[in-house]
Amino acid sequence: MTASGSFEEFYTGAVSRLLGQLFLVTGDLHEAEEVVQEAFARASVRWSWLRDYNAPEAWVRRVAMNLAADRARKLRRQARAILRMGPPLEAPEVSVETLALVEALGTLPVRQRQAIVLHHLVGLPVEEVAQTLRMPAGTVKSLLSRGRRALAARLGEAEEVRDRP
Amino acid sequence: MSDLQTRLQTAADEAARLGFIPRPEAAIRRGRQRRRRLVGGTASLVVLMLLAGALGTGRLASRQTPLAPAPTSSTTPTATSVTRVPAAVTKVVPLDVQVHLGPSGFPDRWGMASELTGQMQRCEGGTAQVRMWAQVLGETWVLAAKEPLPGKNWICWSDGLFGSRGSLSAGHGGSKDRLKLLQASELGEPIRGKGELAVVAGPVTRQAVRLRILFRNGPPIELVPLELGPQFPVKFYAVFYLQPAKTAWMPERVVAYDKAGRRIAECYAATREGDVCDRPPGAPQP
Numbered sequence: 516m517t518a519s520g521s522f523e524e525f526y527t528g529a530v531s532r533l534l535g536q537l538f539l540v541t542g543d544l545h546e547a548e549e550v551v552q553e554a555f556a557r558a559s560v561r562w563s564w565l566r567d568y569n570a571p572e573a574w575v576r577r578v579a580m581n582l583a584a585d586r587a588r589k590l591r592r593q594a595r596a597i598l599r600m601g602p603p604l605e606a607p608e609v610s611v612e613t614l615a616l617v618e619a620l621g622t623l624p625v626r627q628r629q630a631i632v633l634h635h636l637v638g639l640p641v642e643e644v645a646q647t648l649r650m651p652a653g654t655v656k657s658l659l660s661r662g663r664r665a666l667a668a669r670l671g672e673a674e675e676v677r678d679r680p
Numbered sequence: 681m682s683d684l685q686t687r688l689q690t691a692a693d694e695a696a697r698l699g700f701i702p703r704p705e706a707a708i709r710r711g712r713q714r715r716r717r718l719v720g721g722t723a724s725l726v727v728l729m730l731l732a733g734a735l736g737t738g739r740l741a742s743r744q745t746p747l748a749p750a751p752t753s754s755t756t757p758t759a760t761s762v763t764r765v766p767a768a769v770t771k772v773v774p775l776d777v778q779v780h781l782g783p784s785g786f787p788d789r790w791g792m793a794s795e796l797t798g799q800m801q802r803c804e805g806g807t808a809q810v811r812m813w814a815q816v817l818g819e820t821w822v823l824a825a826k827e828p829l830p831g832k833n834w835i836c837w838s839d840g841l842f843g844s845r846g847s848l849s850a851g852h853g854g855s856k857d858r859l860k861l862l863q864a865s866e867l868g869e870p871i872r873g874k875g876e877l878a879v880v881a882g883p884v885t886r887q888a889v890r891l892r893i894l895f896r897n898g899p900p901i902e903l904v905p906l907e908l909g910p911q912f913p914v915k916f917y918a919v920f921y922l923q924p925a926k927t928a929w930m931p932e933r934v935v936a937y938d939k940a941g942r943r944i945a946e947c948y949a950a951t952r953e954g955d956v957c958d959r960p961p962g963a964p965q966p
Contacts, residue, residue, distance in 0.1 A: 526704035534699045535692025544699050552707055559704075559711035564838075567801060581843075609698065613691040636688040646791060663684070 522562040526555055529572045533579060539632045540583045542621040544609075550586065554579035576637070577647050580629050587625040619669035627662035630655050773875070773922040774901070775816055781906065783810040787820070792842045796824045803836035804829055811837075811908050816920055817871050819843060821879050823918065827911040833859050835914055839881050841867050859913060861885045861945035864934040871922070880932055880949045881918035887944055888936035891917050895932055905936075 530551065537547040554575045558565055565571045609617070620628050626648065633644045634655075641659070645652040780786070786793065788810075797808035805826025812823040825837035863882035871877045880893060884905045893901040905915035936945040 522708065523704040526707060530701050530704075531696035531699075532692075534701065535694075535696040538695035538699065539688060539692055544695055547695065548699055548701075552702065552710060555704075555707035556710035556714055559708045560714070568798060609691075609694055612687070613694050616687055616691050631684075632688065635685050636692060638685075649789075666684070 520566070522559050522566075525562075525566070525571060526559075529575065530555065533572070533576055536576065536632055536636060537579050537583055539617065539620055539636065540580065540625065540628050541587070542617050542628075546583070546586065550579045550582040553582055573647070580633075580647065584625050584629065615670065619666050622669060623662050623665055626650075627658045627665070630658040631662045631666070634659055775877075775920040775922060777814045777816045777920045779812055779814045779906070779918060781812055781908065783813075786810050786813050786822070787815070792820060792822060792840075793824065795842075796822055796838055796840050800824065800826060800836055800838055804832060804834075805836040806911070808836070812906070812916060812918065814918070814920070817877055817922075819869060819871070819877055821867075821881075821918070821920070823881060823916060825883075825908065825912065825916070828859075828913060835859055835883055835912070837883060837916075839865060839867065839879070839918075841869050841877070841879060843869070862888070862934060862936045862947045864932075864947040864949040866932065866949035875922045877920070878923055879918060879920050880934065881916065882934075882947075883912075883914040883916050884936050885945065886913065886915055887938045888915060889939050890937045890941075891919075892935045892937065893919050893932055893949075894935060 533551050533554070534547055537551050538544055541547045541550065557578055558571065558575045565574060568574055620631070623631070629648055630644055633639045633647055634641065639647065641652050641655050644659075645655045648655065783793070793810050796810075800808045803826065805828055808824055808826045810822055811825045814821045820842045821839065822842065823837065823839040825835065828835055860883075862884045864880055865882050867879045867881075868876050884891065888905055891903050891905055893903070901919055901921075903917055903919055905917040907915055932949045934947045934949060935943055938944045
């Protein structure tokens with residue numbers, strides 16, 4: 516799907532979807548808002564050629580995923596400082612089910628979370644997940660397998676899902 | 681876990697409903713601010729990489745001296761080393777970078793070439809292909825171009841900077857510009873702990889044998905444009921440098937000289953795609 520229309524139309528159509536996806540990767544709504552906005556900001560200045568892409572939303576998603584991974588690494592380093600600075604911003608309350616899922620996802624390495632979200636939520640086949648995350652398909656399969664096992668253990672359920680080709 | 685997809689979707693929908701979503705204008709404004717941050721320049725000195733030219737020098741040093749006698753042709757640059765980068769970038773730092781011609785050896789691990797050439801689909805021409813590339817400070821710079829179709833008077837080209845994981849950090853492309861004597865695209869990307877990496881590149885008329893990049897506060901850089909082959913009616917050039925965080929946009933000027941040392945074209949480097957040459961509003965007079 517190309518987005519030959521205006522950036523505003525593209526943004527309006529995609530921003531909520533991407534926010535939901537990035538929330539599951541970052542585990543923090545404010546963090547997700549930040550990386551999604553930054554990714555759209557970068558897209559806005561490149562819109563003249565990005566709109567000719569087959570899937571500009573995929574471009575924005577990839578930038579946001581990269582930003583999320585970078586920030587996750589930084590946040591680990593800053594964790595001690597954040598603890599010193601007091602509690603984080605108050606986030607809107609989510610349902611118990613969502614909270615449990617996000618907490619379980621939060622125990623996974625960021626690459627596993629990204630793979631799970633891209634494959635099981637966005638619906639990308641393994642090959643496209645590999646392209647998005649810039650890693651071999653075999654690595655993606657391994658991330659998915661380990662990620663699902665860990666999630667199942669956390670959520671106390673049996674793992675039944677298989678990778679789609 | 682049989683309902684993993686459903687659970688993920690429910691959680692994502694909930695986040696999308698609860699999250700704060702600014703209007704699109706906010707993203708546009710933020711993008712412009714980021715671009716201004718990346719592009720403008722306190723520029724002090726700059727230095728260069730470069731495309732060494734004929735005479736087998738392999739590289740050209742930056743200098744303020746009058747133009748040297750022009751070489752008769754450009755050749756493939758020879759291998760060079762990257763200038764040692766200081767721990768903190770407080771002034772413009774020259775980068776002496778090896779630029780490779782053609783796609784041979786291009787480390788296209790993550791589909792960088794297709795991402796760049798994908799921008800050029802609507803631009804008529806021959807095959808969109810990597811024509812020049814270089815690696816510098818963990819980033820990969822690539823320039824792709826299509827040969828003009830017979831009788832067509834434009835050149836279709838695009839360049840981009842890719843991060844260490846292959847993410848496109850900047851790019852221009854797919855323009856249907858009428859052939860100009862000179863174009864100057866500027867790309868910039870923050871390099872952690874090393875200021876900002878900047879690349880000024882573009883096509884220039886075959887008459888040009890020497891280019892000079894002028895900075896507002898610093899000595900100019902001279903370089904030799906490169907031939908990509910007889911199928912191209914233009915040559916291409918690229919210059920790389922590091923600069924400190926910028927406080928204002930100070931676009932660089934690129935001046936092309938012919939064999940006799942005459943000034944034949946001049947452009948302001950710009951970040952936008954398309955006809956990259958105009959003097960931007962507010963830019964200092966030459």
